[in-house]
Each structure stands twice: as C-alpha cells, then as structure tokens.
Amino acid sequence: MIEPDHPDLSIGQQCKLLAIARSSYYYEPKGETEQNLDLMRQIDEQFLETPFFGVRQMTWHLRNDGQMVNEKRIRRLMRLMGLMPIYQKPNTSSPAKGHKTYPYLLRGLRVERPNQVWCSDITYLPMRRGFLYLVAIMDWHTRKVLSWRISNTLEADFCVDALNEA
Known part of the structure; x- marks a missing residue:
C-alpha cells in the first residue's frame, strides 16, 4: 500500500x-535464532521417537541432554512446529461412582414408522478460537436429520429452537 x-x-x-x-x-x-533452530531439530527427532511426549516430558528430556530450557520456550516451539502429543483422553463413556443409571426406555421397542422415535445429540466443534456447539435432532426410522442448530454458547435456547423446528 x-x-x-x-x-x-x-x-x-x-x-x-x-x-x-x-x-x-x-x-x-x-526469524528464529540458531539455538532455537537446533532445539527445534532435537524436539522433532525426539517427537518422532516418542509422540506422546508433551511439553513437560520434552523439557525434562532436553534438560537431561544438557540443554538449559524452560517449559515456556518448549511450549512456544512445539506450538510453532504444530506438534500435539498423543495421549489417552478421559473415558467419558463410563459412569462415575454414585451416579444414577437411568433405565433404557426403548429396549425391545420396534421402530416401524417415521416420527415414532426421535433422538438428539449435542457435540462441540473445535475452532481456532474456542468452540461451536452443534445440536441435531434425527428421526430413528428414516435416519434423517430433522433440524440442527449451531451456537457459540452452551445455552438451552438453540436446542429449544431446533426442537421447535423439528
């Protein structure tokens, strides 16, 4: 300009x-200094061997190799390189102790016609800056999505709107 x-x-x-x-x-x-480029090369080599190393483990490994680094620097370099460690996510499918288990009311029910049974689900869509929430309402017999809505807040309004539209 x-x-x-x-x-x-x-x-x-x-x-x-x-x-x-x-x-x-x-x-x-x-750009990056020669020292940071050397660190990035070491991080890349180690990450290929152990893709489950996060920032703390990578910092610990580099310190054992004689590098004087802190976690903030390793976090910045790993983010710059686009490295995300592979780790076991929490198992949200199994109930916690003390939680009430509700009965499955559709057991044994034969779904034979449209609009007999509807289902809904809410999921989150990770975006660059936060999340978007998606609710979908589906007919079990036809397996068609009857309505859906996206919201940037997890309030009940967009779920009710999707249900009213369905």
Whole structure:
C-alpha cells in the first residue's frame, strides 16, 4: 500500500495517512535464532521417537541432554512446529461412582414408522478460537436429520429452537 517512490508523498506521510507506525513499514522479521533452530531439530527427532511426549516430558528430556530450557520456550516451539502429543483422553463413556443409571426406555421397542422415535445429540466443534456447539435432532426410522442448530454458547435456547423446528 505504501509506494516508496511516490513523487508527492514521503513514506512518513503515507504511513500517517494509513494510520500505521512508520517503524512497521521498515520492520523485517528476524526469524528464529540458531539455538532455537537446533532445539527445534532435537524436539522433532525426539517427537518422532516418542509422540506422546508433551511439553513437560520434552523439557525434562532436553534438560537431561544438557540443554538449559524452560517449559515456556518448549511450549512456544512445539506450538510453532504444530506438534500435539498423543495421549489417552478421559473415558467419558463410563459412569462415575454414585451416579444414577437411568433405565433404557426403548429396549425391545420396534421402530416401524417415521416420527415414532426421535433422538438428539449435542457435540462441540473445535475452532481456532474456542468452540461451536452443534445440536441435531434425527428421526430413528428414516435416519434423517430433522433440524440442527449451531451456537457459540452452551445455552438451552438453540436446542429449544431446533426442537421447535423439528
């Protein structure tokens, strides 16, 4: 947007018109230091061997190799490299102790016609900055989605709207 060889306007005047700092025009990114590039290479080699190492384990491993690093630096470099460790997620399918188990009311019921049984589910869609929540209502017989809604908050309004539309 800035023309360095403009006959009437200097670079400073052009920056002022665009409401940007003149220093941002001259800024050149420096990139990573040689030490950080070496650390990234070591992290990559270790991550190929042990893809379950997170930030803490990777920091511990590099410290054992004689590198003086902290977790914040390793976290930044692993995020920059796009490395996400593989780890066992919590098992949310098994009930916790003390939780009441409700009976399954559809056991033995034959679903033979449309609109006899509906089902619904809420899931979250991970986005770059937070989550979106999706609710879908489906007919069991035809397996068609009757309605769905997306919301950025987990309030009941969008679920009720989807149910009313279905």
